[in-house]
Amino acid sequence: MRFWRDLSIQNKVLVIILPLIIVPMLILATVGFVTSSREAAKTANRYSPSGSRSPTIAENPAIRVTSTTSRMASLRKQRSHDANWNAH
Numbered sequence: 001m002r003f004w005r006d007l008s009i010q011n012k013v014l015v016i017i018l019p020l021i022i023v024p025m026l027i028l029a030t031v032g033f034v035t036s037s038r039e040a041a042k043t044a045n046r047y048s049p050s051g052s053r054s055p056t057i058a059e060n061p062a063i064r065v066t067s068t069t070s071r072m073a074s075l076r077k078q079r080s081h082d083a084n085w086n087a088h
Contacts, residue, residue, distance in 0.1 A: 007015070
């Protein structure tokens with residue numbers, strides 16, 4: 001008990017307050033980490049190729065080809081427009 005009486009008031013405050021801050025922060029960090037890990041695992045499971053689900057838009061070749069084709073047509077149209085504009 002003599003050790004406690006010899007401490008300054010600042011050190012006593014630190015000894016009392018810091019554990020009250022550090023322990024809840026560690027608990028919250030652990031809960032947050034576990035929760036985010038579970039969510040990440042669910043997301044990974046949802047988008048894994050082994051799951052039985054319909055493919056996403058990016059995985060659907062017909063949509064991807066159509067998208068690429070329309071993009072190429074748009075670029076051709078823009079080049080044609082630019083060429084006509086420069087000719088005038």
